[in-house]
Amino acid sequence: MDEAFVEQCVLDLYKIEAIKFGSFTLKSGMQSPFYFDLRTVVSHPKIMETVAKLLWAARPSSTYDLVCGVAYTGLPIAAIMSLREDIPMLIRRKETKGYGTKKLVEGSYTKGQRCLMVEDVIVSGSSVYETVETLRELGLEVKDAVVFLDRQQGGAANLNATGINVVSVLGIIKLMSILYKHGCITSEVLESVKEFVSTHNETSIKTKDKASYKNGVLVKDRKHCTYESRVTTTDHPLASTLFELMSTKKTNLCVAADVTTSQELLALADKVGAHICLLKTHVDILQDFSQDTIDKLKALAEKHNFLLFEDRKFGDIGNTVAQQYGGGSHNIVEWAHLVTAHGLPGDGIIKGLMSAANGRTRGCVLVAQMSSEGTLTSQEYVQGCTKMAEKHTYFVVGMVSQSNVSSDPRFILFTPGVQLKKAGDTLGQQYVTPKAAVLERGADVIIVGRGITQAEDPAAAALIYKEEGYAAYLERIEQKLENPSAVGS
Numbered sequence: 001m002d003e004a005f006v007e008q009c010v011l012d013l014y015k016i017e018a019i020k021f022g023s024f025t026l027k028s029g030m031q032s033p034f035y036f037d038l039r040t041v042v043s044h045p046k047i048m049e050t051v052a053k054l055l056w057a058a059r060p061s062s063t064y065d066l067v068c069g070v071a072y073t074g075l076p077i078a079a080i081m082s083l084r085e086d087i088p089m090l091i092r093r094k095e096t097k098g099y100g101t102k103k104l105v106e107g108s109y110t111k112g113q114r115c116l117m118v119e120d121v122i123v124s125g126s127s128v129y130e131t132v133e134t135l136r137e138l139g140l141e142v143k144d145a146v147v148f149l150d151r152q153q154g155g156a157a158n159l160n161a162t163g164i165n166v167v168s169v170l171g172i173i174k175l176m177s178i179l180y181k182h183g184c185i186t187s188e189v190l191e192s193v194k195e196f197v198s199t200h201n202e203t204s205i206k207t208k209d210k211a212s213y214k215n216g217v218l219v220k221d222r223k224h225c226t227y228e229s230r231v232t233t234t235d236h237p238l239a240s241t242l243f244e245l246m247s248t249k250k251t252n253l254c255v256a257a258d259v260t261t262s263q264e265l266l267a268l269a270d271k272v273g274a275h276i277c278l279l280k281t282h283v284d285i286l287q288d289f290s291q292d293t294i295d296k297l298k299a300l301a302e303k304h305n306f307l308l309f310e311d312r313k314f315g316d317i318g319n320t321v322a323q324q325y326g327g328g329s330h331n332i333v334e335w336a337h338l339v340t341a342h343g344l345p346g347d348g349i350i351k352g353l354m355s356a357a358n359g360r361t362r363g364c365v366l367v368a369q370m371s372s373e374g375t376l377t378s379q380e381y382v383q384g385c386t387k388m389a390e391k392h393t394y395f396v397v398g399m400v401s402q403s404n405v406s407s408d409p410r411f412i413l414f415t416p417g418v419q420l421k422k423a424g425d426t427l428g429q430q431y432v433t434p435k436a437a438v439l440e441r442g443a444d445v446i447i448v449g450r451g452i453t454q455a456e457d458p459a460a461a462a463l464i465y466k467e468e469g470y471a472a473y474l475e476r477i478e479q480k481l482e483n484p485s486a487v488g489s
């Protein structure tokens with residue numbers, strides 16, 4: 001970029017009062033000793049064209065299919081770029097029209113096209129982020145943004161954390177030094193702006209999904225992703241179904257139906273069905289297990305829209321497990337969407353389960369940790385289970401866990417040993433509250449048994465657990481990431 005050209009442009013902008021000094025209230029409510037108002041350039045076409053040329057020269061890559069200006073000032077600048085470079089442009093409305101096509105984005109595009117964002121000035125980066133989010137939801141690839149002035153208040157870092165690379169023509173300190181050099185401002189004004197920037201260099205933006213970097217690669221942290229967004233992140237159709245129903249039913253509650261008769265099981269499923277995403281069973285506890293029980297259970301799962309989860313905890317070699325899962329007296333593969341299995345035997349167990357599933361849409365949850373006192377699952381064992389899950393994402397939907405064993409949004413963490421009041425039972429069970437399970441232990445799904453089955457009114461108890469569990473999840477996705485470069489809320 002030609003420095004003299006940039007300097008001249010700054011002086012021109014100063015002359016047309018695009019840069020003002022005093023006391024200004026920003027969109028966020030922050031008081032600022034300066035204000036950069038590039039809207040004024042619409043009355044000065046030559047300066048506007050220079051701004052567009054400088055922005056185009058600053059672009060990080062040479063190949064884009066589209067340009068999109070952030071409303072409003074970015075729009076005419078993007079239009080100039082579009083015309084000069086013969087690249088089609090898009091317009092993202094600030095709000096959807098209530099009539100006609102009701103489209104939020106105007107212009108033609110196809111999924112996968114690369115779009116360059118154009119903005120006049122960034123503070124936190126929230127306006128750029130909002131526009132990018134809309135375009136990404138339409139399937140466009142948006143990785144780069146060019147901005148004329150970076151106020152150096154954390155906007156670039158905030159956008160980087162959401163996968164947007166920001167290049168600015170100049171930062172506020174450089175702009176101020178050009179003005180000072182040319183006698184446009186006093187040293188006091190220069191110092192007051194420097195002081196302001198050094199004490200206001202962090203901002204945050206609200207994002208739908210929080211993201212962080214791992215070895216320089218952008219990864220979305222499971223704990224900060226919405227269930228809704230994970231519908232498409234996962235490789236497994238049942239995990240997608242589960243996320244979908246969790247987000248539409250607003251529940252992360254799985255009831256552990258540890259009852260001994262079919263009548264109790266079916267009555268419980270009907271009572272709590274509206275509040276749950278999964279019904280977990282131990283069918284070998286039932287005294288009167290029959291196909292009729294299963295048929296009725298499947299009908300209730302359809303009626304209330306929940307999945308069936310048999311907590312069989314398979315733990316044998318692949319060949320044996322294939323027979324236990326795909327036959328025997330319970331024929332689990334025929335009716336249970338999900339089953340649990342131990343990682344102990346190695347991944348032959350997954351291959352065995354898959355061979356019995358024989359193309360049916362079924363999934364497995366690996367027991368990585370247990371809630372019981374004295375559990376033998378070491379850190380190494382947990383890592384082994386996680387690796388196994390990563391190798392078989394087309395069959396393993398997640399892990400039974402007591403801590404945040406994976407940040408991969410494809411995996412669902414199921415946490416049992418959840419109760420509102422009790423600390424444990426007399427046989428080694430240990431409890432945590434729904435809030436602690438979700439916020440401290442990273443649970444996506446809370447599993448509650450006796451807290452509901454032994455309540456006077458199981459439906460009312462299920463509603464309480466549902467609300468506690470979901471409120472904790474909502475609190476979690478709003479939380480700040482531990483990563484210091486991450487986006488805050």
Ligand SMILES: O=c1ccn([C@@H]2O[C@H](COP(=O)(O)O)[C@@H](O)[C@H]2O)c(=O)[nH]1
Nearest residue numbers: 256369370371416417418429448449450
């Ligand atoms: O580590 C584990 C794994 C599975 N469970 C099962 O969850 C429920 C818990 O029932 P509560 O009545 O809420 O204690 C039960 O079916 C266990 O088999 C677990 O508790 N811990």
